Amino acid sequence: MSKARITLRLMIFLTTLTLLGCGSSGSGSQTSSTISTDAGTGAITVNLVWNNTSATATKAAASSLPAGVVTIRITVSAADMTNSIKQSLSASSGRNTITGVPVGTNRTLTVEALDATGVLSYKGSANNITVVSGQTTDAGTITMASLTSGSTQLSYHLVDTNQSTCYDGSGNVISCPTLGQDYYGQDAQTAGTPASYTDNGDGTVTDNVTGLMWQQTPSTSRYTITEALANAATLKLGGYTDWRLPTIKELLSIAQFSGSLPNKKYYFDSNYFKFNYSYLTAQGLTSEMGQFWADTPYVGLSMGHSGGYFMFNLTDGHIKVTQGPNWTMYVRGPSTYGINNFVDNGDNTVTDKATGLMWAKNDSGTGMDWKSALAWVQAKNTAKYLGYNDWRLPNAKELQSIVDYTHSPSATDSAKNGPAIDTKFFNITKVPITVYPYFWSSTTHGDSTKTAIYVCFGLAATVDTATNGLESHGAGAMRSDIKIGDPSNYSSGLGPSPADLVVINNFVRLVRNAP
Numbered sequence: 001m002s003k004a005r006i007t008l009r010l011m012i013f014l015t016t017l018t019l020l021g022c023g024s025s026g027s028g029s030q031t032s033s034t035i036s037t038d039a040g041t042g043a044i045t046v047n048l049v050w051n052n053t054s055a056t057a058t059k060a061a062a063s064s065l066p067a068g069v070v071t072i073r074i075t076v077s078a079a080d081m082t083n084s085i086k087q088s089l090s091a092s093s094g095r096n097t098i099t100g101v102p103v104g105t106n107r108t109l110t111v112e113a114l115d116a117t118g119v120l121s122y123k124g125s126a127n128n129i130t131v132v133s134g135q136t137t138d139a140g141t142i143t144m145a146s147l148t149s150g151s152t153q154l155s156y157h158l159v160d161t162n163q164s165t166c167y168d169g170s171g172n173v174i175s176c177p178t179l180g181q182d183y184y185g186q187d188a189q190t191a192g193t194p195a196s197y198t199d200n201g202d203g204t205v206t207d208n209v210t211g212l213m214w215q216q217t218p219s220t221s222r223y224t225i226t227e228a229l230a231n232a233a234t235l236k237l238g239g240y241t242d243w244r245l246p247t248i249k250e251l252l253s254i255a256q257f258s259g260s261l262p263n264k265k266y267y268f269d270s271n272y273f274k275f276n277y278s279y280l281t282a283q284g285l286t287s288e289m290g291q292f293w294a295d296t297p298y299v300g301l302s303m304g305h306s307g308g309y310f311m312f313n314l315t316d317g318h319i320k321v322t323q324g325p326n327w328t329m330y331v332r333g334p335s336t337y338g339i340n341n342f343v344d345n346g347d348n349t350v351t352d353k354a355t356g357l358m359w360a361k362n363d364s365g366t367g368m369d370w371k372s373a374l375a376w377v378q379a380k381n382t383a384k385y386l387g388y389n390d391w392r393l394p395n396a397k398e399l400q401s402i403v404d405y406t407h408s409p410s411a412t413d414s415a416k417n418g419p420a421i422d423t424k425f426f427n428i429t430k431v432p433i434t435v436y437p438y439f440w441s442s443t444t445h446g447d448s449t450k451t452a453i454y455v456c457f458g459l460a461a462t463v464d465t466a467t468n469g470l471e472s473h474g475a476g477a478m479r480s481d482i483k484i485g486d487p488s489n490y491s492s493g494l495g496p497s498p499a500d501l502v503v504i505n506n507f508v509r510l511v512r513n514a515p
Contacts, residue, residue: 068115070208071193075110076129077390081179084390086513088160088191102179114193155336156249156354159209160192161395161443162256169371169484171450185374187257187395187443195256197272204238205272210253211334215243217274218292218329222283225309228293228328235330243330245295248310248319248476249338250331252400257453259317260446261288267317267446275314275327290315291326298474299416300408300459303498310405310474316447319400320460321474340402342425348386350425351514355401357394360386360510362427363437367505370452370483373440376508391510396443396453398511400478402426408475409435409458420457420475429507433466434458437507438481445480451494453480454506462498463491472498481506 077084081102107129166176166188177184196208205214215237223231228245235243259267264277264287280289291311298321302308308321341354348361368376373393381389404422411417419428419436431437436458443453459465460473473479482490482504493499 069113070196071114073112073114075112076107077110078104078107079389080104080106081389086190086390088193154354154356155334156338156340156352156401157209158192158355158357158397158401159195159207159253161187161397162195162258163187163395163443164258165444167444167449169369169450171444171448171483173449180378182371183374185377185392185442187441190392190395190442192395192397195254195269197269199272200238202238204240207254210250210337212246212250212253212337213238213240213332214254214273215330216272218327220279222325222327223293224324225293225326228324228326229295231328232330237330240332242332244332245293245328246331247338248294248296248312248405249401249403251292251294251312251329252319252397252478253337255312255314255317255397257317257396257443257446259315261316262447265446266290267314273329275329277315279327280315288313288316291320291322293324293326293328296405298408298476299406299413300410300475301412301471302474303472304470306412308474310476317445317453317478318473318480319476319478320472321477338401340422342422344425352402353514355398356514357398357401358512358514359402359426360391361425363429363439364508365429367431367437367503367507369485369504370440370481370506373506373508374442377510380510385510388512390512392512393440393442393508394511396441396455396478399439399441399455399509400476402509403455403457403476405476410471410475426509428457431458433501434461434503436475438503439509440481440506444483448480450483451480452483453478454503461501463493463501464498465501470498472500 071088073086073088075084075086081104109129110123112123166174166183166186168174168183174183176186176189193209198206198208199216200206200213203216205216206212207214215235219231232244235241237243254268254273256266256268259265266273266275268275275290277287280287291313294310294312296310298308298310302321302323305323308323310319311322311326312319336354339354340352343351343353344361345351345358350359350361351357352359364373364376377391377393380391385391402422403420405420407416407418407420409417409419421428428436434456438454438456438458441453441455445451445453456473456475456477456479458475459471460475460477460479462470462472465471479500480494482494482502485504487502487504490502490504494502
């Protein structure tokens with residue numbers, strides 16, 4: 001099987017519907033897209049053509065796109081492909097590449113246009129595309145229909161993790177695998193909506209994807225949670241007084257998993273956010289102490305204590321419960337972000353209308369290492385599990401999006417005692433020690449690339465939990481585990497005392513983009 005590469009050249013032209021011979025769909029809408037295979041290279045070139053009132057056929061800038069379109073999402077799929085190939089790119093970018101599309105016939109190319117808040121505004125597809133090498137094939141045109149009526153607003157729009165490098169189980173950088181190869185389907189191979197920020201020039205930063213506005217320069221001192229909540233009420237910044245501590249899901253929205261603590265590379269975009277390692281050293285702290293408060297209390301017991309709150313560590317990419325003190329970075333904006341809108345589809349799938357993701361109702365039922373988890377997903381796609389062949393291992397943000405932070409197996413309140421997932425919609429297996437499993441994400445951890453990120457839906461255990469019953473970081477924590485190996489070789493755990501329990505054979509919950 002050759003490594004056919006689909007190169008997407010977004011060449012924007014101004015033309016009229018009469019030039020294309022299409023019916024009118026209104027000024028400013030996309031009307032067609034010519035797809036053909038480049039002889040000798042096997043590359044498919046996509047020429048997007050947009051209707052405008054002008055009859056000029058000269059090359060136009062990205063401003064000629066329909067107002068508000070910021071993302072073009074491309075999907076390539078076929079019945080004989082075990083996984084759909086997806087790529088998202090900025091509407092203003094001129095070129096991108098999708099790898100791993102196998103040679104074959106009856107390929108379907110879908111092109112979608114989304115605005116900054118996740119509304120799918122235009123969509124079209126071309127069928128019966130033949131992917132070949134060394135031969136020219138004309139696939140005709142894509143007619144794009146406006147989806148203004150009936151489109152769904154995503155209230156919980158997930159920003160991409162910004163991970164673009166592929167790794168093997170030992171942490172080595174590799175060329176991203178193609179379909180059927182080991183380690184295919186990891187985070188770097190599925191692009192989501194890219195981050196987009198605006199520096200407002202007044203000490204604030206607006207996230208153009210989530211609609212949240214952030215304090216640009218966080219606190220230069222650490223505070224208790226009581227102090228952190230109180231300080232929000234006195235903050236006046238950018239002309240606003242309605243600042244608040246972010247929830248843990250809001251805080252994770254700015255995370256970038258291209259970070260690396262050993263390389264002093266933050267888990268956020270330092271072009272916009274101004275936290276500095278010097279804040280740590282000035283207070284005699286180590287570099288992994290970049291812990292930021294979230295206004296999400298833990299309902300269970302962390303190290304036997306109640307009253308903890310979750311935090312996200314912007315220097316090491318972990319979510320944990322802490323008693324503090326921690327840094328603060330305040331936010332303002334819509335309070336709907338991070339709230340799920342689950343629908344049970346009645347076919348063992350669950351759609352979250354807030355994020356636009358579809359999930360498998362049942363988990364894998366057994367644990368497996370990261371390499372096997374990626375292979376298990378491919379096998380499920382080959383078998384067309386639940387009628388679909390485009391399931392994937394969720395990335396870190398996707399997986400964290402379904403955490404229910406109102407429940408924990410260590411909660412003393414019986415109404416809150418349970419797994420950190422909504423059991424009205426999801427089934428989850430019970431296991432020893434942690435009570436409910438850890439689940440793999442497709443995201444490699446930047447601090448140690450031989451580990452991948454997992455999310456605890458049960459107790460975030462230490463190596464001593466089985467004997468002393470105490471957990472350390474809270475159900476809903478995000479940590480990292482060794483990708484491959486024998487768990488018995490890591491009996492001393494990972495990290496400082498009390499060391500994190502190393503499981504390695506973690507569970508899988510499948511996800512795909514909802515139709």
